[in-house]
Amino acid sequence: MENKLKLGFGLMRLPKLEDGSIDVEQVKTMVDLFLEAGGTYFDTAFVYEGSEEAIRKALIERHPRDTFTLATKLNGWRASTKEEAEQQFVTSLERTQAGYFDYYLLHSIRDTNYPIYEKFGLWDFVREQKEKGLIKHYGFSFHDTPDLLDRILTEHPDVDFVQLQINYADWENPAIASRGNWEVARKHGKQVVIMEPVKGGILAELPNQIGDRLKSYAPEASIASWGIRFAASLDGILAVLSGMSNIAQMQDNLSYMKDFKPLSEEEQELIRLVQDDLNSLDRILCTSCHYCEPGCPMNIPIPKIFGAWNMYKQFNKKENAISNYNINCRLRNKASACIQCGQCEGACPQHLPIISLLETVAKEFEG
Ligand code: SF4
Ligand code: SF4
Structure with missing residues (x-):
């Protein structure tokens, strides 16, 4: 081969x-x-x-x-x-x-x-x-x-x-x-x-x-x-x-x-x-594969939310990142809607601790 x-x-x-x-x-x-x-x-x-x-x-x-x-x-x-x-x-x-x-x-x-x-x-x-x-x-x-x-x-x-x-x-x-x-x-x-x-x-x-x-x-x-x-x-x-x-x-x-x-x-x-x-960076290493999304009972746009977070960490412009976050969640639910069912974590090939990451994002962007 x-x-x-x-x-x-x-x-x-x-x-x-x-x-x-x-x-x-x-x-x-x-x-x-x-x-x-x-x-x-x-x-x-x-x-x-x-x-x-x-x-x-x-x-x-x-x-x-x-x-x-x-x-x-x-x-x-x-x-x-x-x-x-x-x-x-x-x-x-x-x-x-x-x-x-x-x-x-x-x-x-x-x-x-x-x-x-x-x-x-x-x-x-x-x-x-x-x-x-x-x-x-x-x-x-x-x-x-x-x-x-x-x-x-x-x-x-x-x-x-x-x-x-x-x-x-x-x-x-x-x-x-x-x-x-x-x-x-x-x-x-x-x-x-x-x-x-x-x-x-x-x-x-x-x-x-x-x-x-x-x-x-x-x-x-x-x-x-x-x-x-x-x-x-x-x-x-x-x-x-x-x-x-x-x-x-x-x-x-x-x-x-x-x-x-x-x-x-x-x-x-x-x-x-x-x-x-x-x-040394505080980025979320999500690849946007979307494997976590179809089974989310709360219809949370997980990779888009992590994308907004990474924008914040990369460019240090919190207002722009929050505006991106709000646009992406407009027709769906925000990170704080997570009911911690764990479905997404079982599907994520990157083994990301999605639940706690969403908590962090919610605290920073919605608090
Ligand atoms: S743990 Fe939260 S984000 Fe993950 S599938 Fe359940 S409700 Fe959706
Ligand atoms: S399954 Fe993991 S890597 Fe893929 S989009 Fe969801 S959080 Fe990102």
């Missing part, structure tokens, strides 16, 4: 038109640029709304099937029965018309949902699809501790690869454990697909005082490039996924990944300084 270009095209945050639908024409241009640069790895999921259909139109209907590889994912914890979970595989095949999946993943495994994947027998299910030739390689994406990863890889030694959240901000963060999980995967001899190398965009827009450190070292390099190159410099990497949302991001990513150079020792040292800078 080797990709010429280590960059993978993540299809979670595709460009949108004004009416909210995916801008397929722009995606076609992005797909063509990616393939021309030697890219092959495309990553979607059953739960990325409209993404599987969009990639059918932009890629599968326009390019020979053997010129790219396609990954998608089955989300066991969004299904209420084994049949419903298995149906996702059939639906993904129908939506994409890909014929088969080069990479197929059990989606976003963590301690709270691992038993569901076991109960529904989904490991056997994907193995059977592989035997039928409908899946070439299977693996899982993972958001938990190195101990649990070690256990899963011991219980399921035949998985072909794992997908991990790896970025320099979370390298030593115990809630994400980028380093620990990467080490466990490599100990088991598994190749790694990296997700969130720029932490949902957080590491593409660093606060000025931190970003300036990188800019003064390499004025031409984008801030995001440091996150992607950090991830791609590790060994055993099958692909580093970047969830690109427009042509400019694609062009930027290709500019340094086409002829990829791993970080030098001097550059690694600079990243260590940035890690220290980030640790």
Whole structure:
């Protein structure tokens, strides 16, 4: 399993038109640029709304099937029965018309949902699809501790690869454990697909005082490039996924990944300084994945609230942040409406203490 270009095209945050639908024409241009640069790895999921259909139109209907590889994912914890979970595989095949999946993943495994994947027998299910030739390689994406990863890889030694959240901000963060999980995967001899190398965009827009450190070292390099190159410099990497949302991001990513150079020792040292800078900030490291929102009984716009808080911490302009907060909560509920049911914390791949963070925000913005 080797990709010429280590960059993978993540299809979670595709460009949108004004009416909210995916801008397929722009995606076609992005797909063509990616393939021309030697890219092959495309990553979607059953739960990325409209993404599987969009990639059918932009890629599968326009390019020979053997010129790219396609990954998608089955989300066991969004299904209420084994049949419903298995149906996702059939639906993904129908939506994409890909014929088969080069990479197929059990989606976003963590301690709270691992038993569901076991109960529904989904490991056997994907193995059977592989035997039928409908899946070439299977693996899982993972958001938990190195101990649990070690256990899963011991219980399921035949998985072909794992997908991990790896970025320099979370390298030593115990809630994400980028380093620990990467080490466990490599100990088991598994190749790694990296997700969130720029932490949902957080590491593409660093606060000025931190970003300036990188800019003064390499004025031409984008801030995001440091996150992607950090991830791609590790060994055993099958692909580093970047969830690109427009042509400019694609062009930027290709500019340094086409002829990829791993970080030098001097550059690694600079990243260590940035890690220290980030640790000293009082920001909420929410990636805006929205996994916490659908189940919130109080309809609280959690990631938007955290976005307003980060604006406050980054620019120190409390009035602007409160006004942003009020706009985002206008048609929904504010942080103080939280009834502490805990649903959101069970769904958050970043393991954020959402309840206490909302309390802090409510005190500061509503008090
Ligand atoms: S704990 Fe609060 S924010 Fe989280 S789901 Fe429950 S009500 Fe919503
Ligand atoms: S709080 Fe967690 S689950 Fe919710 S959007 Fe942020 S990172 Fe995602």
